[in-house]
Every structure is written in structure tokens, then in C-alpha cells.
Amino acid sequence: xxxxxxxxxxxxxxxxxxxxxxxxxxxxxxxxxxxxxxxxxxxxxxxxxxxxxxxxxxxxxxxxxxxxxxxxxxxxxxxxxxxxxxxxxxxxxxxxxxxxxxxxxxxxxxxxxxxxxxxxxxxxxxxxxxxxxxxxxxxxxxxxxxxxxxxxxxxxxxxxxxxxxxxxxxxxxxxxxxxxxxxxxxxxxxxxxxxxxxxxxxxxxxxxxxxxxxxxxxxxxxxxxxxxxxxxxxxxxxxxxxxxxxxxxxxxxxxxxxxxxxxxxxxxxxxxxxxxxxxxxxxxxxxxxxxxxxxxxxxxxxxxxxxxxxxxxxxxxxxxxxxxxxxxxxxxxxxxxxxxxxxxxxxxxxxxxxxxxxxxxxxxxxxxxxxxxxxxxxxxxxxxxxxxxxxxxxxxxxxxxxxxxxxxxxxxxxxxxxxxxxxxxxxxxxxxxxxxxxxxxxxxxxxxxxxxxxxxxxxxxxxxxxxxxxxxxxxxxxxxxxxxxxxxxxxxxxxxxxxxxxxxxxxxxxxxxxxxxxxxxxxxxxxxxxxxxxxxxxxxxxxxxxxxxxxxxxxxxxxxxxxxxxxxxxxxxxxxxxxxxxxxxxxxxxxxxxxxxxxxxxxxxxxxxxxxxxxxxxxxxxxxxxxxxxxxxxxxxxxxxxxxxxxxxxxxxxxxxxxxxxxxxxxxxxxxxxxxxxxxxxxxxxxxxxxxxxxxxxxxxxxxxxxxxxxxxxxxxxxxxxxxxxxxxxxxxxxxxxxxxxxxxxxxxxxxxxxxxxxxxxxxxxxxxxxxxxxxxxxxxx
DNA sequence: ATTCGCAAAGTTTTT
DNA sequence: CTTTGCGAAT
Numbered sequence: 001x002x003x004x005x006x007x008x009x010x011x012x013x014x015x016x017x018x019x020x021x022x023x024x025x026x027x028x029x030x031x032x033x034x035x036x037x038x039x040x041x042x043x044x045x046x047x048x049x050x051x052x053x054x055x056x057x058x059x060x061x062x063x064x065x066x067x068x069x070x071x072x073x074x075x076x077x078x079x080x081x082x083x084x085x086x087x088x089x090x091x092x093x094x095x096x097x098x099x100x101x102x103x104x105x106x107x108x109x110x111x112x113x114x115x116x117x118x119x120x121x122x123x124x125x126x127x128x129x130x131x132x133x134x135x136x137x138x139x140x141x142x143x144x145x146x147x148x149x150x151x152x153x154x155x156x157x158x159x160x161x162x163x164x165x166x167x168x169x170x171x172x173x174x175x176x177x178x179x180x181x182x183x184x185x186x187x188x189x190x191x192x193x194x195x196x197x198x199x200x201x202x203x204x205x206x207x208x209x210x211x212x213x214x215x216x217x218x219x220x221x222x223x224x225x226x227x228x229x230x231x232x233x234x235x236x237x238x239x240x241x242x243x244x245x246x247x248x249x250x251x252x253x254x255x256x257x258x259x260x261x262x263x264x265x266x267x268x269x270x271x272x273x274x275x276x277x278x279x280x281x282x283x284x285x286x287x288x289x290x291x292x293x294x295x296x297x298x299x300x301x302x303x304x305x306x307x308x309x310x311x312x313x314x315x316x317x318x319x320x321x322x323x324x325x326x327x328x329x330x331x332x333x334x335x336x337x338x339x340x341x342x343x344x345x346x347x348x349x350x351x352x353x354x355x356x357x358x359x360x361x362x363x364x365x366x367x368x369x370x371x372x373x374x375x376x377x378x379x380x381x382x383x384x385x386x387x388x389x390x391x392x393x394x395x396x397x398x399x400x401x402x403x404x405x406x407x408x409x410x411x412x413x414x415x416x417x418x419x420x421x422x423x424x425x426x427x428x429x430x431x432x433x434x435x436x437x438x439x440x441x442x443x444x445x446x447x448x449x450x451x452x453x454x455x456x457x458x459x460x461x462x463x464x465x466x467x468x469x470x471x472x473x474x475x476x477x478x479x480x481x482x483x484x485x486x487x488x489x490x491x492x493x494x495x496x497x498x499x500x501x502x503x504x505x506x507x508x509x510x511x512x513x514x515x516x517x518x519x520x521x522x523x524x525x526x527x528x529x530x531x532x533x534x535x536x537x538x539x540x541x542x543x544x545x546x547x548x549x550x551x552x553x554x555x556x557x558x559x560x561x562x563x564x565x566x567x568x569x570x571x572x573x574x575x576x577x578x579x580x581x582x583x584x585x586x587x588x589x590x591x592x593x594x595x596x597x598x599x600x601x602x603x604x605x606x607x608x609x610x611x612x613x614x615x616x617x618x619x620x621x622x623x624x625x626x627x628x629x630x631x632x633x634x635x636x637x638x639x640x641x642x643x644x645x646x647x648x649x650x651x652x653x654x655x656x657x658x659x660x661x662x663x664x665x666x667x668x669x670x671x672x673x674x675x676x677x678x679x680x681x682x683x684x685x686x687x688x689x690x691x692x693x694x695x696x697x698x699x700x701x702x703x704x705x706x707x708x709x710x711x712x713x714x715x716x717x718x719x720x721x722x723x724x725x726x727x728x729x730x731x732x733x734x735x736x737x738x739x740x741x742x743x744x745x746x747x748x749x750x751x752x753x754x755x756x757x758x759x760x761x762x763x764x765x766x767x768x769x770x771x772x773x774x775x776x777x778x779x780x781x782x
Numbered sequence: 783a784t785t786c787g788c789a790a791a792g793t794t795t796t797t
Numbered sequence: 798c799t800t801t802g803c804g805a806a807t
Contacts, residue, residue: 429783431783589795783807786806790802791802792798793799
């Protein structure tokens with residue numbers, strides 16, 4: 001029997017020491033055979049358990065190639081690989097994301113699902129182009145729904161494991177009826193382009209295993225031991241995949257925490273983990289409840305918050321860590337203030353020598369919230385890295401160039417063809433492409449194939465056909481480099497297309513910036529070549545580019561403050577964490593508060609954020625925020641009311657807060673906003689002097705907002721709220737210094753609402769209503 | 783037929 | 798404040 005090898009000699013380089021583990025952890029590590037459910041609370045050493053478990057399996061003589069570990073993100077897979085390299089040097093255990101696993105599988109068996117091995121993986125924006133064509137082809141009436149919502153619907157179907165030919169829409173759901181009509185067209189377009197979207201990777205893999213039992217059995221045995229991380233975030237297809245691969249041999253270990261399930265919106269089914277014990281027979285359940293990460297103060301807040309969820313298995317968070325400092329809860333006047341204050345406290349802590357930049361992280365609900373934080377950190381000269389800002393691979397110039405590579409790798413790639421055919425501009429426009437598309441469709445050719453014979457297309461003029469031939473000739477010259485290093489290929493693309501020259505043609509600043517990005521892409525290609533001397537090549541690079549995102553580029557080793565969404569903070573930990581924007585409409589997000597289930601997911605999201613913090617945590621919100629066309633008052637997140645505020649440091653407005661605490665339903669008065677008036681704010685009369693930041697190093701989060709400042713800001717908000725339309729153009733107003741004048745213009749909105757007043761003696765002056773003492777002339781001032 | 787310029791509208795979370 | 802869509806000019 002292969003598994004009875006004595007542990008000592010099989011792996012002499014091992015650093016494995018099970019004595020480092022607590023009893024529950026050890027039990028998980030030592031359970032190798034059969035289904036195992038590891039319920040791991042935050043900070044309970046889950047990664048440690050997983051890696052030790054694999055190392056232990058290897059010590060027991062289980063061959064590395066029969067172990068596969070599926071993770072949720074590349075980041076998690078990478079971390080596991082790194083830690084395993086320390087515990088069990090030189091052992092090649094497969095670890096990666098679901099999508100990568102499926103992609104690998106499909107490359108090997110592409111023919112079974114109607115693809116060839118060089119298929120293209122489309123990201124969401126590429127897929128959207130095909131979706132739009134599909135919508136046209138299906139001739140559906142899209143008056144009531146956006147293409148995006150249709151795409152969402154189809155994506156949801158796919159993640160439920162529903163194929164394009166298996167779906168009957170339920171009666172009375174118009175969106176799904178549309179989806180049912182568009183879905184087959186969309187799928188046909190993907191197939192003819194030899195492409196897949198993200199969901200297809202999983203769906204096709206399941207289809208492949210279902211239709212080929214002998215292959216399923218073979219793979220089941222090949223990966224005799226499987227581990228799945230973040231099992232609470234798996235969706236239906238992922239669940240099916242796991243079942244298919246663990247049918248014969250059920251040596252399956254899943255880890256997860258129902259309280260950290262935050263991907264319901266993309267089809268994750270929390271029942272997958274709640275029902276694990278029903279799905280597999282003889283499941284061993286191990287609970288890791290001891291928290292090694294956070295202080296008692298932080299855990300108390302997290303615990304109190306999550307206890308408001310009803311759909312959960314009650315669980316205590318225990319720690320032997322110290323009490324630590326109380327969690328701070330701060331209300332700031334506005335996001336700029338919030339950002340400045342946070343940057344200031346970080347700066348103070350760094351300068352005092354107590355902390356380094358990498359000790360800090362700032363979380364927000366939506367990416368858009370990162371802006372003011374970036375500005376403040378930059379102004380404070382604090383090094384920071386933003387995870388998932390504007391993604392590198394989403395930039396236009398990068399997508400353009402990668403499209404050339406895609407077309408090189410997969411000549412049927414219609415999206416890539418349409419992207420590159422006229423970039424740089426070659427006077428081959430939409431109309432021509434449409435003709436090519438029609439011709440290609442009728443002759444069953446790819447777009448590039450049609451382009452090769454453009455002269456045969458009647459509707460295309462000779463001169464345009466010549467331009468197309470020129471393009472094809474150029475493309476084929478690039479194609480000669482197809483089998484070279486990726487760096488060489490991309491250089492070939494650049495020299496042949498003169499893309500870089502085209503970018504800087506107009507000598508615009510934007511052009512140079514884009515050119516710099518192009519250079520960065522070239523370096524990325526070279527880097528890839530260096531790192532993949534043997535398993536490289538165009539196809540591998542493209543797969544990497546499609547499945548690796550910027551989150552994975554996050555460097556935990558470098559000394560930066562980290563900015564990221566709460567979602568992408570999962571699995572990470574930081575000594576000091578700030579979570580900003582805790583306002584109603586953000587957390588819970590306005591689009592996620594329609595029912596209790598979504599609300600509970602939002603609560604879990606905040607729970608995840610809170611439990612990332614090791615030593616210090618500050619939660620903050622703003623009293624007003626710039627949104628759409630003006631400044632709007634913000635209501636505190638309802639979750640804040642669920643926190644144990646008596647044990648927290650609260651820097652909330654002193655008097656009762658009309659925006660949050662009374663909750664008497666202030667609704668922004670739409671009529672007080674003039675969306676058609678642009679706001680001109682360069683006038684010197686309109687000045688904004690931010691309150692000076694004070695700081696002290698005595699407390700964890702020095703109190704930088706004084707109660708007086710908050711009150712003042714609030715009075716301003718009140719004034720606007722109570723008298724949204726006190727002023728009108730043509731009205732006579734009185735200014736304490738300048739006297740009486742007439743309003744000639746009103747612009748801006750909210751706190752930035754500005755009146756231009758014409759004074760008989762002084763001429764025109766501009767005033768910000770929220771700051772000035774303008775009164776309607778002759779009115780009884782209060 | 784293409785390109786350029788302006789206006790309008792839209793803003794969650796991710797593989 | 799950004800991106801997308803449409804209309805006019807070349």
C-alpha cells in the first residue's frame with residue numbers, strides 16, 4: 001500500500017511540527033481520508049491548517065500529484081504554494097482557482113465541448129460585445145432592460161449550471177424570458193469565436209465530466225485528495241464540479257465560514273456549506289473557533305454585529321489575545337475630511353516609529369470611494385498601493401494590444417478582430433466590418449478568414465478591400481513571430497502596427513501616459529517570459545492575463561499602505577484597519593438592501609472587514625458626500641446601531657443627529673438641485689478652508705474632529721435642508737457687509753450651491769449659500 | 783464612410 | 798467626473 005510509508009524518510013526536509021497546532025487544528029490536519037468539513041472562524045489559522053494538512057499528507061506518502069487544492073483567488077493559491085514550499089520543499093501540489101482548474105481541463109479536452117484548445121477566455125467587457133450582437137440577432141425589445149441586466153441574468157443561469165438549451169423561463173418574469181431568447185444566440189457567437197466567458201469555464205467543465213463518465217472517473221482518481229477553500233462562496237456549478245470529482249473517492253476537505261459568505265450576488269450558495277454534512281456520508285466536522293488574529297475589543301464588535309444575522313450557525317469568537325484598544329467610531333463632515341484625517345493619523349504613527357506603512361489598510365465598499373483617500377495619502381507622502389483600482393488589463397491601450405495577441409492565438413476570435421481591425425485607424429469602419437461579418441456568417445468563415453478574401457465580397461469597394469488586404473498582410477507578418485517569446489511577439493506587434501507612434505501622435509499628455517502603459521505591458525511580457533522558461537508561450541500568457549487580476553499583483557511584502565474593497569480584503573489581515581463610508585446606501589449598499597437575505601450578506605461583508613484587523617480598528621462615516629450632481633447628507637449605516645457602542649470610542653456628533661438617529665425619513669429634495677446648471681467654483685468669493693487637523697500620539701486614533709466642528713457642519717446642513725429653495729434668481733437679498741443686491745444666477749447644489757449676486761455699488765459677487773450670511777431682503781432673520 | 787467633437791447619462795462587490 | 802452614444806463635418 002502506497003500510504004504506509006513511514007513518515008521520517010519520505011520527506012527529510014520537512015519542517016512540519018504538529019505540536020504547534022491546537023487540538024482542533026491537529027485533528028483537521030490528521031484527518032486525511034473521507035469527507036472533512038473545517039468550519040474556520042476568522043483568524044483561526046485556517047491557511048496554516050490547510051498547508052500543514054497537505055504537508056502531513058505528503059509525509060504520509062501520498063503523492064503530490066494526486067492532491068489538488070482549489071481556492072477562490074489566485075492570491076490564496078499563491079500564498080498556499082509559498083507556505084507549502086517552506087513546509088514541504090520541492091513538492092508539486094496542484095493549487096489554483098476554480099477557473100484555472102477548469103481552463104486547464106478544457107484545454108486538454110476542448111474538442112468534447114466544441115472548442116479547440118486555443119480558445120479565448122473573454123472577460124466581462126469583451127463578452128458584452130458579443131452579448132450586444134446576440135441581443136440584435138435575437139431581435140428582442142430591450143426597452144425595459146439594459147444589456148448589462150441581461151448579461152447578469154445569463155451569467156446567473158450559467159452559474160446555476162443551466163445550459164442555453166436547458167432553460168425554460170418561469171412565467172411572469174420578463175427579464176428571464178428575454179434572457180432565454182438571447183442566451184442561445186450569445187452562446188452561438190461565443191462558440192463561433194472559439195471563445196468562452198468566465199462562467200463557461202465552469203459550465204463546460206461540468207458538462208465535460210457529465211458526458212464522459214470514464215473521464216470523470218479517471219480524474220476522480222487522479223485527484224484522489226481534494227481541498228476546497230472558501231467553500232461558503234461556491235456557486236451551483238462549482239458545487240457540481242466538486243461532486244463530480246469526488247464521487248468515487250470522497251477524500252474531500254472543504255474549509256469555510258458561513259459568516260464570511262459574501263458572494264451571494266454572483267450565485268454563491270451558502271447552503272453548499274450548510275448542507276455539506278447531508279451531501280456526503282460520514283463527514284467529520286472540525287470547528288476552529290480560537291482566534292489568533294484580533295484583540296478582544298475588535299472581536300467583541302465583530303461578534304455583536306454578526307449576531308444580528310438570523311440565518312447562521314451560532315458561533316463564538318474566542319481569543320486569548322489582549323483586550324487591546326477600543327474600536328473607534330467616527331463621523332466626519334465629508335469624505336475629504338475623512339481621508340485627510342486618516343492620512344494624518346497614519347502619518348503620525350509612521351513618524352513616531354511605531355508603525356510602518358504596510359501595517360495599515362483602508363477598506364471601502366465601492367472602488368469609487370478610493371479617490372479622496374488616494375489624494376490624501378499622496379499629499380501626505382505616504383506610500384500606498386491600491387488593489388483593483390483601474391485595472392491595468394482593462395485599459396484601452398492594453399486591451400488593444402492584447403487583442404492582437406488573442407487574434408494571433410485564436411484566428412476565430414471575433415471580438416479581438418473587431419477590436420484591432422481599425423486600431424490604429426485604417427479607414428476600415430463599422431459598415432465594412434458589418435459586411436465582413438455578414439459574409440463570414442454566410443460562408444462559415446471567421447472574420448479574419450473573410451478579411452483574407454475581402455476582394456470577393458461584392459459590397460466592399462476595391463479601395464477598402466485593398467486596405468483590408470494590407471491589414472491582413474501586416475497581421476501575417478506579426479504571425480511569423482507567433483511561436484517566439486511573448487516579449488518578442490508584443491514588440492513585433494508594436495513595430496508592425498506603429499501603435500505607440502499612433503498614441504503619441506497628437507503629443508497629448510494622455511497619449512504619453514498610454515504609451516507608458518504600453519511600455520509597462522512590454523515589461524510584463526518580458527517578465528512572463530523570464531518566469532515561464534518552459535511552460536510559457538502565447539497561450540499561457542493570455543490565460544494568465546485573463547484569469548489573473550490586479551488583486552493578485554498585490555505585494556504583501558512591500559512597504560505600502562493598502563487600499564482595497566472589503567470584498568477583496570477577504571483572507572488578508574492587517575495590524576491597523578480603517579473602514580470608511582459606513583453609511584446607509586453604501587453598507588448596506590442601496591442595491592443590496594431589498595430583502596433580508598441581501599441585508600445579511602452586507603452584514604457579513606462588514607463582519608469580514610472588521611475581522612481583518614489585528615490590533616486597531618476605526619470605523620468611520622461621513623455626514624455628507626458628493627454624489628451625482630451635488631452634496632447630499634448621509635445617513636449612518638444601520639449596522640452602526642448594532643455595534644456595542646458602550647465599549648467603543650465614539651466620535652459622533654454630540655447632539656442628536658437629524659440625518660441618522662431620528663430616522664424620520666429625510667429624502668433629498670430633488671427640486672433643490674439644478675442638474676442643468678454647471679457649478680462654477682473658481683471664484684475667490686467661494687472659499688473652502690478645511691479645518692486644521694490636530695493630532696496627538698497618545699491614543700490609537702487621535703481625535704481630530706472636534707465636536708464644535710461637527711456641530712457647525714451640521715448646522716450648515718440643517719440650513720440647507722430646512723430651506724432648500726430659499727433663494728431664487730431675481731430675488732432681492734441682503735448681505736451683512738455688502739448690503740442689498742439681486743440674485744442673478746444660482747448654480748451647484750447642496751453644500752456647494754452658489755449664488756451670484758449683483759450689488760448696485762459693488763457689482764457681481766459669488767457666495768456659497770452654506771457659508772454666507774445671505775438673507776432674503778426684508779425677511780425676519782432668525 | 784470615417785472621424786471628431788459634444789452632450790447625455792450612469793456609477794457594487796469579482797473570476 | 799467619467800464613459801458612452803449620437804450627430805455633424807471632412
